[in-house]
Amino acid sequence: MIMSTISPPRIGTLPALVTTFLSATFILSLWSCGKEQGPDPQLTAYVDTVAAVDAHAHPLAWVASGQPADTDFDALPLDGLPPFDLPVGLRPDNASFRSAQKALYHLETTDTGSVYAAALDSARSAVMAQHGAGFPSWALDRAHIRLMLANRIAMGPGLPPQRFAWIPFADALMYPLDTSAEAERTPDTQALYPLEARLLARYLGELGLSRIPATLDAYERDVVGPTLKKQKEAGAAGIKFEAAYLRSLDFAPADPRAAAAIYARYASGGTPTHEEYTTLENHLFRVIARDAGALGLTAQIHVTEGFGSYYSERGSSPLLLESAFDDPELRGTNFVITHGGWPRVRETLTLLGKPNVYADISMMDLLAEPRALVEALRLWLGEWPEKVLFGTDAFDGGAAEGWEQVAWVASRDARRALAVALDGMVRDGEITPARAREIARMVLRENALKAYHLTLP
Numbered sequence: 250m251i252m253s254t255i256s257p258p259r260i261g262t263l264p265a266l267v268t269t270f271l272s273a274t275f276i277l278s279l280w281s282c283g284k285e286q287g288p289d290p291q292l293t294a295y296v297d298t299v300a301a302v303d304a305h306a307h308p309l310a311w312v313a314s315g316q317p318a319d320t321d322f323d324a325l326p327l328d329g330l331p332p333f334d335l336p337v338g339l340r341p342d343n344a345s346f347r348s349a350q351k352a353l354y355h356l357e358t359t360d361t362g363s364v365y366a367a368a369l370d371s372a373r374s375a376v377m378a379q380h381g382a383g384f385p386s387w388a389l390d391r392a393h394i395r396l397m398l399a400n401r402i403a404m405g406p407g408l409p410p411q412r413f414a415w416i417p418f419a420d421a422l423m424y425p426l427d428t429s430a431e432a433e434r435t436p437d438t439q440a441l442y443p444l445e446a447r448l449l450a451r452y453l454g455e456l457g458l459s460r461i462p463a464t465l466d467a468y469e470r471d472v473v474g475p476t477l478k479k480q481k482e483a484g485a486a487g488i489k490f491e492a493a494y495l496r497s498l499d500f501a502p503a504d505p506r507a508a509a510a511i512y513a514r515y516a517s518g519g520t521p522t523h524e525e526y527t528t529l530e531n532h533l534f535r536v537i538a539r540d541a542g543a544l545g546l547t548a549q550i551h552v553t554e555g556f557g558s559y560y561s562e563r564g565s566s567p568l569l570l571e572s573a574f575d576d577p578e579l580r581g582t583n584f585v586i587t588h589g590g591w592p593r594v595r596e597t598l599t600l601l602g603k604p605n606v607y608a609d610i611s612m613m614d615l616l617a618e619p620r621a622l623v624e625a626l627r628l629w630l631g632e633w634p635e636k637v638l639f640g641t642d643a644f645d646g647g648a649a650e651g652w653e654q655v656a657w658v659a660s661r662d663a664r665r666a667l668a669v670a671l672d673g674m675v676r677d678g679e680i681t682p683a684r685a686r687e688i689a690r691m692v693l694r695e696n697a698l699k700a701y702h703l704t705l706p
């Protein structure tokens with residue numbers, strides 16, 4: 250193995266990894282079709298020079314050897330679910346991850362199986378040891394990401410605010426009462442609801458509370474508000490809802506008096522019916538989103554086709570969010586349709602005209618067939634170029650699919666698709682080459698800064 254001797258690229262300059270990342274010949278071979286040419290190499294190179302803001306990811310904190318593993322990287326880690334299948338883009342044997350390992354760890358071997366796994370483990374461990382707590386920032390440099398929005402229960406060592414902005418999880422605040430009946434819905438939800446109960450207990454503990462208050466008014470005043478405020482003060486840029494794993498995204502308007510009565514009935518014990526809990530959740534979703542917006546926190550909502558074998562596809566349609574998006578009291582809250590609502594990108598398109606609604610391509614750039622990603626980008630950028638955000642959804646799948654590798658692959662593939670989409674728009678006379686470069690900057694960083702009220706540290 251050869252360890253990296255290349256120093257990380259400087260922010261905002263043409264990175265050293267341009268050549269490994271997006272060689273013009275590779276683009277040509279990947280995208281040429283019949284008589285068509287690949288995208289303009291100058292535009293391709295430009296897209297790769299933009300130091301990105303990654304709007305959604307799950308980086309791991311730095312853990313010194315011998316210390317317990319990081320468990321704060323997701324409120325709903327899916328490893329407790331019954332086994333489920335992954336689409337091609339996420340399978341550990343996908344060739345993309347091998348490309349990332351070659352680029353990041355200079356693994357030139359053609360070995361396979363356990364020999365390769367051992368070589369990878371050793372090369373990766375050596376790089377981690379070399380960079381120590383600087384490893385997460387090194388990983389961002391390799392993927393040419395200037396700032397990563399980190400979906401985590403809490404931040405941790407190695408994730409400095411100059412490079413990582415915090416996005417904590419909000420769903421637990423929607424579930425103050427006993428969720429045992431809700432959890433019975435599917436084998437997946439049986440594993441997930443207890444995690445929300447544990448997170449709410451952690452939030453209560455951080456406020457010095459051992460139990461929920463007796464009334465909904467007091468719960469909103471003494472738990473919801475202060476939790477969001479503490480998160481904002483700790484540097485949060487937004488909050489994340491993973492509700493589609495638990496229930497339908499149809500957060501219909503709820504009568505606050507009915508919600509208060511349900512809360513009061515079960516605050517000290519007992520299990521609400523599904524209808525009762527749905528009313529309370531619908532009410533609390535809007536309270537949380539409204540309070541978050543008042544604090545300048547943007548709300549991310551997981552909207553895509555998975556994961557888990559009992560995940561409700563019908564319940565995760567982007568259009569189900571329309572009634573919440575159209576609540577005049579929530580117009581002060583920016584919403585991001587995380588994962589772009591993939592594959593229902595046309596539904597997402599219909600929502601982007603609302604003033605406070607954005608979409609990011611995190612996970613889409615890993616899941617979608619490359620041409621489909623290009624098509625989705627053209628569809629959106631042709632109408633709402635100021636509403637589309639880059640993202641990776643970098644998550645950790647162990648040494649063979651580490652979060653740093655997922656970030657590298659998603660960044661490469663998103664830039665490729667963006668270059669092809671913008672080049673197509675130039676060729677079709679929709680935009681000028683200068684506007685194409687401007688839109689590239691918007692998608693890769695400026696739209697995210699606007700949607701999350703951020704300035705780069």
Ligand SMILES: [Zn+2]
Pocket residue numbers: 305306307400642
């Ligand atoms: Zn995610």
